[in-house]
Amino acid sequence: MTAAPARRLRAHWLLALLLLGGAVLRVLAQLAYRPALLYIDSFRYLDDLGVFFPGGINPIGYEVLLLGPLLLVGNLALVVAVQHLLGLALGVAIYALLLRFGARRWIAALAAAPVLLDAYQVQIEHNIMSDLLFQVLLLASIAVLTWRGAPGPRTAAIAGLLLAASVLVRLVGLTLVVPAVVFVLLATGLRPREGWRPRLRAAGALAGAFAGVLLCYATYHLIWTGTPALGGSTGSVVYGRTAAVARCDELGLTAEEAVVCPREPVAVRAERGIDFYIHFWHVPVNTDRLPEGFDLNAAQSGVARKVLLHQPFDVLGGFLNDFLKGFAPTRTQSPGDVPLARWQFTTDYPMYADPWYVAEWAELHGDGTVHADPRLGGLLRDYQLGGGYTPGLALGGCLLVSAAAVLGAGRARRSGLRAVVLLPAGLATTVLATAAAMEFSWRYQLPGLVLLPLAAGLAITAITGPRRPRSSESIT
Template sequence: MRSRHLPFSVVLAAAVTLRVWFAATYPYAFFFPDSRSYIESSLLGEPGVIRPFGYSWLLKPFLRMPYERIALAQHMLGVLILAAAYAFLLRRGCRPWLAALAVLPVAVDARVLTVEHYVLAETAYLAATAGGLFLLAGRDRLGWFAAAGGGALLGFAAVTRTVGLPILALAAAYLLVRRVSLLRLGAFALPVLAILGGYLLWYHQHRGVYAFGQYQGRFLYARVMPIADCDRLRLTVSQRALCMPEAPRSWDQRPDNYIWSAASPARRLYPSETGDPVLGDFADTVIKQRPLSYVGMVAEQSWWHLTWRPPLNDDADCLARVWLPPVTVGSDCVARYYTPADRLGAMPAPHFLVDNPDARRLHAYGRVVTTPGPLYAVGILVTLFAAGWRVRRRSWRSAADALLFTGAGVGLLVVSVATSLFDYRYAVPAVLLIPIGLALAVTRIVSAASTARRLDAFIGGGRAARGSTRAPGNGQDGGGRTAPVPSEVRPW
């Protein structure tokens, strides 16, 4: 029994060792500009206009502590996530070695380690999303408690990062495919509606509008600006003022500059959240008039997640290096330390490391050990093949499980590109979800192939028996009893 779990024991030991090494090398939590808004919302106890409050709520117990406690908690959460994923895959019939291989990327990926060390929502979001999907897909027969727990976790994930809203629709479609009862569907939907509806009411109480935030229009404005050829668009006078034909070429891959740069028309004309509807209308106009350009841009940059080396310019490559272990904390294009700020909302001062050999080693490790994009492409192809390969009366259940996890991972990549930009930070959930979907798909293919061989052997043996003895009738054995059908080929 111990040898059966030896591969996972090795993976788990590697995951723990790397996280202990990381925390010892970088003794403070990492800071990104988004971190400030999360901390500020948590201190004020009210929803922010840029990002939802879920992660800020989780930060409350850590506000009066050194912020490195947040990083340590997230590293421990990362280990719990991979252990839960391994247990889930075993429950769904995966071989232990295959389950261990599926969780290996999230255990050792250098970008995952680095993001866990940031005061950012990605690790908490991944835990809530994965936990919700594990509950929904964990058993052959979904219980109402698991349905409610899955709905609660996925609902909380959506108010941690709004990119999780489409995952709720995917989970609901999955439950419909499984034909769960109305009671189970209601148990799933009730906490989702309570969390989302309660958040909208709470946001309205503080901000006067029903929304999850008031920067969605601004983000989408920035997203479409690379394709906004204003000379060919039909725009109103106020919309045309938002054009920026002299924008630097590098902004095509870093559209977030249209949000934060002082040179952006949006920042100059609509500096507060009240201008979000205007910016959103501009984005809708561009998408409606140039739908193929928008779809092409999203498809191209989503594809970058599936390649070995995406064609990033210097500006975008600088952002990519932020998510790797730094040699010197605080220098350009790498992480800053999150040392305590002097006042609420202030950016922490950089804290430089001096000649840290372990930082150099971790940086070298990070340049090599990251999840390769082609693994995602393989996961997509194998999952689609497994879903389409129904051997005679093979159940759709295992195909639905694989599609759920692979679809969630790929969907998060595409939605993040469609609404924001290409960023490896947004690929962190895919490092776990797509390999899980791949493992489930491989298990389905192997099981289906084995079932086909058994069925052929069963039919061939029956024919041989009927050829040597006088059978009383089709489908009956020599004693007049109906011959049993192997359980592997019975419908789910």
């Protein structure tokens, strides 16, 4: 090793150790489960390849941007290998962003540790699913907006395109344009010397680029289905949360709405869980026995609207309870939650479809077999269940220290960093709240591993002062 690389390695030794640990975990996953892990959603993405039908439960961004291109040149093992490399790149990018704003190296490295070493993150990267790409797009939008100082219209428009792409990967990204626009408006403080007009132009460019992409996608959806939308049955998404608490006899439901309003006691619904009502429950018998022309989506949307109108506090209470679950000290689950075991390593190969169907996809994009190494899977499982994850209390602490910096604690008021702290903290709060509004799943907490430690690293730097003058233009 020459002198210059050796000096860089010594300077960034903690990040190098964390990267090594993260790489080992990902290599073990690659060897333990071949060619990849296939979850329920995986088959929806795979079935849609080459079709790109926009009317399904999931939008088509993952197939278009990552899954499809990689399967043109390789197999499922290549897809998850690239996803693991992107997972490592997330850690490096968090570290680089923090150094850009003057963070101490050890703080920057610790902020990168959750995404590098969290076993739930590694497990989701090994699935054929869109979650990792969603995280990458969110961090890329932060880097674009902050790297060169207060963003102008062109930079803001690029960030808007990235955020729109995140929506087409996971619909939960739809609300993230709000904290992004707020950041652009506040990027030079409440009293910008050049006036508000440049900030308004930049915010308009971001919102316009975001809306333009989604409008094009809604038009694509219209061409396929006859309805402008961003996804398939959106009624069932809102319906799941409201069906769990609906007092059907008090809502003045139409005949169609009454068909899809659950009649079992609320306690029974709590045991079944919101996920059951979103995906597996539609009518007391079977949707095939519905009258011809029955609009299930409209009926579910109608129930949801009336529950929100007449029982807002019941819905709000469930939402707040699920939002706070993500900050629990350990990975636990309540009755009705999406099973935590779905996101845990196992000693055998998990089957979420008939074995012949799984083998069919393995044949098409692999060697025709799926395999789990019980020894390596056991090592990963022991690590995961033995504490190899980021405690929710730590993430909650990240959010609190970020709030303190935004409010001007310590040296934050003069640091020029309050708005840049607000961006990842605002994105994290928004995406976690949007997910909780639908239902709670530990899978939906994973964007917090990227956003909250980054926000906390920026916040600590703002409160205590930077290690050195920042090379970028001041952002208030």
